[in-house]
Amino acid sequence: MRHLIDILELSVDEIDALIETANDIIANPEKYAEKCRHKKLATLFFEPSTRTRLSFEAAMYELGGNVLGFSEAASSSSAKGESVSDTIKVVSSYADIIAMRHPKEGAPMVASMKSDVPVINAGDGGHNHPTQTLTDLLTIKREIGRLDNIVIGYCGDLKFGRTVHSLANALSRYKNVKMVFISPEELRIPDYIIEEVLKPLGIEYVETADLMEYMPELDVLYMTRVQRERFFNEADYIRLKDSYILDAEKLSHAKETACVLHPLPRVNEIAIEVDEDPRAKYFIQAKYGKYIRMALILKLLGIE
Numbered sequence: 001m002r003h004l005i006d007i008l009e010l011s012v013d014e015i016d017a018l019i020e021t022a023n024d025i026i027a028n029p030e031k032y033a034e035k036c037r038h039k040k041l042a043t044l045f046f047e048p049s050t051r052t053r054l055s056f057e058a059a060m061y062e063l064g065g066n067v068l069g070f071s072e073a074a075s076s077s078s079a080k081g082e083s084v085s086d087t088i089k090v091v092s093s094y095a096d097i098i099a100m101r102h103p104k105e106g107a108p109m110v111a112s113m114k115s116d117v118p119v120i121n122a123g124d125g126g127h128n129h130p131t132q133t134l135t136d137l138l139t140i141k142r143e144i145g146r147l148d149n150i151v152i153g154y155c156g157d158l159k160f161g162r163t164v165h166s167l168a169n170a171l172s173r174y175k176n177v178k179m180v181f182i183s184p185e186e187l188r189i190p191d192y193i194i195e196e197v198l199k200p201l202g203i204e205y206v207e208t209a210d211l212m213e214y215m216p217e218l219d220v221l222y223m224t225r226v227q228r229e230r231f232f233n234e235a236d237y238i239r240l241k242d243s244y245i246l247d248a249e250k251l252s253h254a255k256e257t258a259c260v261l262h263p264l265p266r267v268n269e270i271a272i273e274v275d276e277d278p279r280a281k282y283f284i285q286a287k288y289g290k291y292i293r294m295a296l297i298l299k300l301l302g303i304e
């Protein structure tokens, strides 16, 4: 039985195969319409979500399966003090596969050790978000045409932004990828990504506080919001929240072939006017999330 807690549990070949399956699902959805008949997905979301939960649910319905679960901790027995371990032990007797989001880093890992069915980490605190990374990789592959030989700029809250941590880990295994980390000093990418991932693998990277410094070089600009829910004090959040706002003028300095991604939700960091630019790919990115999650469900359930 396989779980997906960290993107590094998937080899590059496995990621490439998931992308291939997602592309086939996009091209031939009817082939997949009954693949998960009589299977159930449990979505256990202890933290808010729109895209991840609903795209998982849509994915399972489009595979012919069913869905059960909860969308907030308050409507589950965790509000009465039940542990994650006990919740998972019980739910794994009701469902064939579980997608779980939790504010505590490591909670999905603990869940996977107690579960009788595959567990997918749908985001754990400020740590990891592997299925967002699969979504991002599918989007880059479809929109740019490659995952090797790219320059990617990550901009915003790189400290708490779990999507950036997972994506940097994943892209570090592709060839000739240069990473530009754009953030205020207080929200820099965690040291462990630099020291344990980028340096040992010899990945070219730079850190800067200036969004414009590398703009003309970027193939992908990955914008992120400042993660209000992870701040200890509101004053720091207010001070940092509008550090970067991508607008049409700033984007005019980017390559014609660049693409702008964002895991969403957006707050202020991309001006609405950018939505009209053909390089803005964040809504199609959210759509692709459903297809890659369909591919992942099939893989973890062992369905061809």
Ligand code: CP
Residues within 6 Å of the ligand: 048, 049, 050, 051, 052, 053, 123, 132, 263, 264, 265
């Ligand atoms: N990208 C993402 O995780 O969005 P949600 O929080 O809406 O699931």
